[in-house]
Amino acid sequence: MSYKNFPMVSKVIFGRGSFNQLSDILEPNRLNTSAPFIFFVDDVFKGNPWLTSRIPLSYQDKVVYVSANEEPKTEQIDAYVEDIIVSFNERPSGIIGIGGGSLLDIAKAVAIMINNDGESKDYQGWDIVKNPAVYHVGVPTISGTGAEVSRTTILTGPERKLGINSDYTPFDQVLLDPELTKDVPxxxxxxxxxxxxxxxxxxxxxxxxxxxxxxxxxxxxxxxxxxxxxxxxxxxxxxxxxxxxxxxxxxxxxxxxxxxxxxxxxxxxxxxxxxxxxxxxxxxxxxxxxxxxxxxxxxxxxxxxxxxxxxxxxxxxxxxxxxxxxxxxxxxxxxxxxxxxxxxxxxxxxxxxxxxxxxx
Structure with missing residues (x-):
C-alpha cells in the first residue's frame, strides 16, 4: 500500500499580540527591494487602524482590500495574478492573506498561480499543480474554516466549485493571533x-x-x-x-x-x-x-x-x-x-x- 506524504505548514506562531511580529517574520524572506510583499486583506478592516497600521509595508509592498461577501472565484484569482505580473518588474517576495477562509484561500491561490501558467480553473482538482507557489503566509482573523492549515483553496469556477488541492497549497508560515478575532459578529x-x-x-x-x-x-x-x-x-x-x-x-x-x-x-x-x-x-x-x-x-x-x-x-x-x-x-x-x-x-x-x- 502506498501512503500519501502530506506537507504541513512548516512554521507557525501562536499568541495574543503575535501579529506585531509580522515584520520580523517577513523581512528575512524579502528577495530584494523591488520584489514586494502583497497583502490581501479583508475589507472589513479598511479604515481600522488597530489592524491596518500594523501591516508592515516598505519599498513597493502593496495592500489589496478584498470583500469576503462572495466566495473566491477563479476569474478573480486570474485578475489579481495578471495585475501583479503587469504592475511589478519582479515576482513578489511573498503573498500574505489576512482575513477569514476566503482571504486565506485567495492568498494560497494567487501564490500558486504566479508560478504556474494558464488559468486557475485548470488547476481545480487534485494534484495538478506542477511548480511550487511563491512564499505565502496566512493570518486568520476568524476561526473555524481550517483554511490556515489545509492543502486546498476553494474556488468557484465556470463549471464547478472545487479547490486547488496540492502539496504546494499549504502556507509556508501561519500566524495565529486570537486577538484578531475579537470583533467577529x-x-x-x-x-x-x-x-x-x-x-x-x-x-x-x-x-x-x-x-x-x-x-x-x-x-x-x-x-x-x-x-x-x-x-x-x-x-x-x-x-x-x-x-x-x-x-x-x-x-x-x-x-x-x-x-x-x-x-x-x-x-x-x-x-x-x-x-x-x-x-x-x-x-x-x-x-x-x-x-x-x-x-x-x-x-x-x-x-x-x-x-x-x-x-x-x-x-x-x-x-x-x-x-x-x-x-x-x-x-x-x-x-x-x-x-x-x-x-x-x-x-x-x-x-x-x-x-x-x-x-x-
Whole structure:
C-alpha cells in the first residue's frame, strides 16, 4: 500500500499580540527591494487602524482590500495574478492573506498561480499543480474554516466549485493571533465555528478515518463542544481555544476527508452563492440520517446561541437548478466515499440529493 506524504505548514506562531511580529517574520524572506510583499486583506478592516497600521509595508509592498461577501472565484484569482505580473518588474517576495477562509484561500491561490501558467480553473482538482507557489503566509482573523492549515483553496469556477488541492497549497508560515478575532459578529462566529465542528463530525464518522485524523478530530470536537455548549468560558480563553479547534479540525481532514454536508454545501455555494460556513449549517441541519449524534448536538448549540438559519432557500428553484447543484455535489467523489464507503453510488442518487435540497 502506498501512503500519501502530506506537507504541513512548516512554521507557525501562536499568541495574543503575535501579529506585531509580522515584520520580523517577513523581512528575512524579502528577495530584494523591488520584489514586494502583497497583502490581501479583508475589507472589513479598511479604515481600522488597530489592524491596518500594523501591516508592515516598505519599498513597493502593496495592500489589496478584498470583500469576503462572495466566495473566491477563479476569474478573480486570474485578475489579481495578471495585475501583479503587469504592475511589478519582479515576482513578489511573498503573498500574505489576512482575513477569514476566503482571504486565506485567495492568498494560497494567487501564490500558486504566479508560478504556474494558464488559468486557475485548470488547476481545480487534485494534484495538478506542477511548480511550487511563491512564499505565502496566512493570518486568520476568524476561526473555524481550517483554511490556515489545509492543502486546498476553494474556488468557484465556470463549471464547478472545487479547490486547488496540492502539496504546494499549504502556507509556508501561519500566524495565529486570537486577538484578531475579537470583533467577529456573533452569527459569523457561529457559522465559521460550525464549519470546524462539521469537519470533525465528518472526519470522525468517515470511512477514511485513521489514528492520525482521529487524534486531531477528537481534540477539535472536544474544544468545539466546550466553546459552544459552555456558558462559563471567558471570551479571551474562548477565542484562543476556537483558534486551536480550527487548526486541529483542519488537520483532522488532512489525512482523511469531509463528507455529506461539505459536498452539498458546495452545490449551494456554486448555484446560489451561499457562503461556505452558513451553507454547511443549512445542510447539516437536515442530515440526521447520516450523522444522528452530531446533528443533535448541532441543534443544541444552535438553540443555545439563538441562531436562526435561513429557510426555504431552495423553494423557488427549477429542476434545472436542482440538477446543477446535484451535479456539483456528486462530482466530489472522495467526500462521498469517505462519508458512505466505496459503494456510495448505490445509495446517493440524484433523487436522494434532490429530496434533501428541497428541505432547505
Amino acid at each position: 456573533k452569527d459569523q462566529w457561529f457559522y465559521t465555528g460550525m464549519d470546524c465542528y462539521v469537519h470533525c463530525i465528518e472526519s470522525l464518522n468517515g470511512t477514511y478515518l485513521n489514528a492520525f485524523s482521529q487524534s486531531y478530530g477528537e481534540k477539535a470536537l472536544e474544544l468545539c463542544e466546550e466553546i459552544f455548549l459552555n456558558d462559563d468560558l471567558p471570551s479571551e480563553e474562548s477565542q484562543d481555544k476556537l483558534m486551536m479547534a480550527s487548526w486541529h479540525g483542519g488537520m483532522s481532514i488532512a489525512y482523511s476527508q469531509v463528507g455529506v454536508a461539505h459536498a452539498m454545501s458546495y452545490g449551494l455555494g456554486y448555484l446560489l452563492g451561499v457562503k461556505h460556513g452558513i451553507g454547511n449549517c443549512i445542510v447539516f441541519d437536515h442530515l440526521e440520517a447520516y450523522y444522528p449524534e452530531g446533528v443533535a448536538v448541532f441543534k443544541q448549540m444552535k438553540a443555545k446561541h439563538n441562531i436562526t438559519l435561513p429557510q426555504g432557500i431552495c423553494a423557488d428553484l427549477s429542476d434545472k437548478d436542482f440538477d446543477i447543484m446535484i451535479n456539483v455535489a456528486l462530482s466530489l467523489e472522495p467526500l462521498w466515499e469517505n462519508a458512505i464507503g466505496k459503494n456510495w453510488k448505490k445509495t446517493i442518487t440524484h433523487d436522494t440529493l434532490k429530496a434533501l435540497y428541497k428541505k432547505m
